[in-house]
Amino acid sequence: MGGNEELWQAVLSEIELQISKPNFVTWLKNSRLIEAQEGAALIALPNHFAKEWVEAKYNKLILGTIRNHDGSVRKIEYVVEGTLIKNNPKSRPVPEGDEKQLSFQEMRVDPLTNLNPRYTLNSFVVGSSNELAYSASTAVVNSVGVKYNPLFIYGGVGLGKTHLIQAIGNEIAGVYGGKVKVKYVTSEKFTNDVVWALRNNRAEDIKSAYRLVDVLIIDDIQFIGGKEKTEEEFFHTFNALHEQNKQIIISSDRPPQAIPTLEERLRSRFGGGIVVDISVPDYETRVAIIKTKLQERGAAIGDELIDVIAKRFQRNIREIEGILNKVIFYQLNYQKPLNLAGIEKIIDETIEHSKPNITPAQIIKAVALFFEISPTNLIGKGRSKEFIEPRQITIYLMREMLNMSYPYIASKIGNRDHTTAIYSYKKIADSVDKDPVLSNKLNMIKETVSKSV
Amino acid sequence: MKLIILKNNLKNGLDVVGRSVGNNINLPILGNVLIKAENNQIKFSTTNLELAITKTIYGKIVEDGTITIPHNIISNIVSNLSSERVNIDTKQQTLQIKTDSYEASLQSMPVNEFPIIPKVKETKEHLKLNAGVFKDGLSKVVVAAGISDLRPEISGVLLIIEPSILKLVATDSFRLAEASINKNQFDNTFAEQGLKVIIPLKTTQELLRVVGDDEDLSIRIEGGQILFQTNDTEIVSRLIDGKFPDYEPIIPKGVDTEVLISREELTNAVKLTGSFTSRVSDVRLKTKDKKALEIYSNDSALGENNYLIPAKISGEGAELAFNWRYLLDGIKILSGKQVNLGLNAGNKASLLKSPDDASCFYILMPIRQ
CATH class of the missing domain: 3.10.150.10 (DNA Polymerase III, subunit A, domain 2)
Structure with missing residues (x-):
């Protein structure tokens, strides 16, 4: 294969000197030598016009030039290969901007790449929290498989990981047309495929499905941790692709070293390219995101409302989307703009809904359980190191999950002073974005809390 | 010369x-x-x-x-x-x-x-029919075709050639139109197992424009190309290389509410209420006591309006929102005095057809409420 490519490049560069540039660009640029065997060369051209033209006008020239390189070729045959047509290097979002118009479920994703065309790099709002991830993504689009391989993107729930990695896929598919095969799967789908293949003795299917792509995008890789066969299959797929300089893009909710059940050999490979994070967007980015979302829906709300939403929802963009849907619905239904009190009410309702009846006691219990200390010690007077961090986390979670006032929190944690509560909350809030281990701990505790309800 | x-x-x-x-x-x-x-x-x-x-x-x-x-x-x-x-x-x-x-x-x-225009070989397989019949089917479905660089396989019209029927299908993933041509209207020498090709949208538009209604049209397909030929006109076009989505599963198997209504009145109603819609272009359809269909729309800046048409309604009561242009496209391509609206609740596709002409139908997804 490589030999043909090289041979054809050499032939083309000679021919380029002998015919005019417009002719070369129009007729021969998107061509390919499929094979040269037993004296016959098979050349693919992008359309029938090119085939007719090249056959009639350049056959002799091409034959002569090929024979200079490979004397065994005696004749040339031409075929048309539609996939050689290069798409215009622009990616167009879905024609209708509004997300309310529903489309046929069966057609929403591209069956070949599995990508949802709705996600584009253009609609990704860039701020300081995701700048690095964004520029790594554009770098990957520009030099597929070469620069950052694998590209590992991690970040919390609802911050745009899926949007970003799908947008990379769409962008690559748009820029390189059919020349680069892109495949997007969730790690769950990958696992299912592996299980299916094992059960039906069809391991070859997995190999052909996943190893013949040029760009493999795997979403939420943390879920393959601990599934041995899947991990092994993925490890081999990863190696096969990586060896051939095929681009691999992975997303996860935490960095490779924080996926506890992941095998060491995979972990080190994930770190081998570039690992970038998407953290919680700052206020300005959140405002920009809200404005983009409103634009997509063709709706408008007042700046002071945007300000409230951006301030109240700090950690999850998906929640922002949910609240925007409600606000737009309200405005459509009641035919009047929403005031500040109205939006506060909607937000409160939403938050109430998502956090059913968690009590401070449950948080204390969950934290104590996680750090394997007794609840009494957790809220007690002891100031040894093993209690300090758990205590601060408890305070942080009470504020974060229940929105309790500082004095009230302080009274629940062994009747402390409310300034202690403020200090603890700030300390954890400051380090949570910088310290993946801490953020991981918080997530696990939160999970326990919600499960206990 | x-x-x-x-x-x-x-x-x-x-x-x-x-x-x-x-x-x-x-x-x-x-x-x-x-x-x-x-x-x-x-x-x-x-x-x-x-x-x-x-x-x-x-x-x-x-x-x-x-x-x-x-x-x-x-x-x-x-x-x-x-x-x-x-x-x-x-x-x-x-x-x-x-x-x-x-x-x-x-x-x-x-x-x-000047580029050499590719020849389509004089093959044995061909399709011959009245140009008007083919154009009629084509003009019904082209409105639903998508225009997208990312989805080349739907930016055209699917032509299905079977021994006893010809089908033309187009979709932009929000709606889908199918028109069929019965076997006594064409002469087909293509092989038994049939053929499916995707004709680029631009080619279909040119065909509609260039070819007269009462001419005889012959269609040949060979090696990724299609030739449309009449007495004095020849159109050679590439075919789209790709797989048209399998659309059978999309066709609703049943409907929750069936509304039989005057086509002319419904057209007027949708046009009128369409002028009041918000930027989502939504008009709402609501059944009233199995006797009438209310079509209404509102926009916070403009105002609101509604239109009440008597109709025969069976099944459950329904209230749905549609993009009015998509809805109008569907009503327009059907023929006859009346339209049959098969409405489905719960974000599922609805089916539009004519009670006395089974050769054409239109499927439309609603707007989320």
């Missing part, structure tokens, strides 16, 4: 080939029309390398020959000529256009630089 052509014939010929003129900086000759006079036929050809149109026109050939000149210039000249008869003559590298009072001489380009 020496020709005498009536102005109207000349103009008509240039108009027919005018839309497949190419616009390519690398290859300016694509902006040209190729004029060929031989075997008692005058032929005009243009191409943009995706599609080529050749039109035979009537005129007197005094001397055979071939020449190629920029289409827009000769087209401009001809549309502004007042004289009936036009003399066309070549002198070395120029084309002379002469009438009683006007004379022009146009620089030509070398004929051998």
Whole structure:
């Protein structure tokens, strides 16, 4: 294969000197030598016009030039290969901007790449929290498989990981047309495929499905941790692709070293390219995101409302989307703009809904359980190191999950002073974005809390 | 080359080939029309390398020959000529256009630089039918075709050739239209197992524009190309390389609410209420006591309106929102006095058809409430 490519490049560069540039660009640029065997060369051209033209006008020239390189070729045959047509290097979002118009479920994703065309790099709002991830993504689009391989993107729930990695896929598919095969799967789908293949003795299917792509995008890789066969299959797929300089893009909710059940050999490979994070967007980015979302829906709300939403929802963009849907619905239904009190009410309702009846006691219990200390010690007077961090986390979670006032929190944690509560909350809030281990701990505790309800 | 052509014939010929003129900086000759006079036929050809149109026109050939000149210039000249008869003559590298009072001489380009228009072989397999019938089916479905670089497989019309039926299908993933042509209306020599091809949207639009209704149309397909041929016109186009989505599962198996309603009144209602919609372009349909359908819309800035039409309704009560343009497209392509609306609640597709014509249906997804 490589030999043909090289041979054809050499032939083309000679021919380029002998015919005019417009002719070369129009007729021969998107061509390919499929094979040269037993004296016959098979050349693919992008359309029938090119085939007719090249056959009639350049056959002799091409034959002569090929024979200079490979004397065994005696004749040339031409075929048309539609996939050689290069798409215009622009990616167009879905024609209708509004997300309310529903489309046929069966057609929403591209069956070949599995990508949802709705996600584009253009609609990704860039701020300081995701700048690095964004520029790594554009770098990957520009030099597929070469620069950052694998590209590992991690970040919390609802911050745009899926949007970003799908947008990379769409962008690559748009820029390189059919020349680069892109495949997007969730790690769950990958696992299912592996299980299916094992059960039906069809391991070859997995190999052909996943190893013949040029760009493999795997979403939420943390879920393959601990599934041995899947991990092994993925490890081999990863190696096969990586060896051939095929681009691999992975997303996860935490960095490779924080996926506890992941095998060491995979972990080190994930770190081998570039690992970038998407953290919680700052206020300005959140405002920009809200404005983009409103634009997509063709709706408008007042700046002071945007300000409230951006301030109240700090950690999850998906929640922002949910609240925007409600606000737009309200405005459509009641035919009047929403005031500040109205939006506060909607937000409160939403938050109430998502956090059913968690009590401070449950948080204390969950934290104590996680750090394997007794609840009494957790809220007690002891100031040894093993209690300090758990205590601060408890305070942080009470504020974060229940929105309790500082004095009230302080009274629940062994009747402390409310300034202690403020200090603890700030300390954890400051380090949570910088310290993946801490953020991981918080997530696990939160999970326990919600499960206990 | 020496020709005498009536102005109207000349103009008509240039108009027919005018839309497949190419616009390519690398290859300016694509902006040209190729004029060929031989075997008692005058032929005009243009191409943009995706599609080529050749039109035979009537005129007197005094001397055979071939020449190629920029289409827009000769087209401009001809549309502004007042004289009936036009003399066309070549002198070395120029084309002379002469009438009683006007004379022009146009620089030509070398004929051998004009792209060779691919031939579709005279195969045994072909499809022959009245052009009007084919155009009727095509014009019904083209409204639903998508225009997307990312989804080439739906930016065209799917033609399904089966021994006893022809089907034309188009979708943009929000709606889907299918029109079928019955076996007594065409002559088919394609193999038993049938054939499915995707014709580019632009080609279908040109076909609709260029071919007359009462002509005989013959269709041949070979090696990724399709040829449409009538008495005096030939359209050669590439086919779209891709797999059209399997659309059978999308067709609703049953409907929750069935509404039988006057097509004319429903058209009026949707147009009227459409002028009041918000930016999502939504109009709402609501059944009233199994006796009437209410169509209404509102916009916070404009106001609101509603339209009540008597209808025969069976099944559950329904309230749904649709993009009014999509809805109107669907009502328009159906024929007959009445329309059958099969509405489905719960963000599922609804089905529009005509009670007395089963050859066409339209499926539409609602707008999320």
